[in-house]
Amino acid sequence: MITNKKIRPDTPCVAVCSTTFDEVCRGCGRTVAEVADWVFMSQDEKDKVWDRILAQGFPRRN
Structure with a gap:
């Protein structure tokens, strides 16, 4: 079955740990x-x- 999920990176990591x-x-x-x-x-x-962190304004790059 094909779904219309958004394509996301493999991980939300932005190397700003x-x-x-x-x-x-x-x-x-x-x-x-x-x-x-x-x-x-x-x-x-x-x-x-992913849903939670996007709703909270993450990931952040700075």
């Missing part, structure tokens, strides 16, 4: 656990993370 003051990366908006588990997540789990 910082979790200095909290558990959320200031570059991509993922939690430390989400970053660590990303390669093990199902596509559905990744899509839920």
Whole structure:
């Protein structure tokens, strides 16, 4: 079955990694656990993370 999902990069990482003051990366908006588990997540789990971080204005490049 073909779906009309938006084509997204493989990962939301923008190489601006910082979790200095909290558990959320200031570059991509993922939690430390989400970053660590990303390669093990199902596509559905990744899509839920993508939806959340996009709604919050991530990923940020500066």
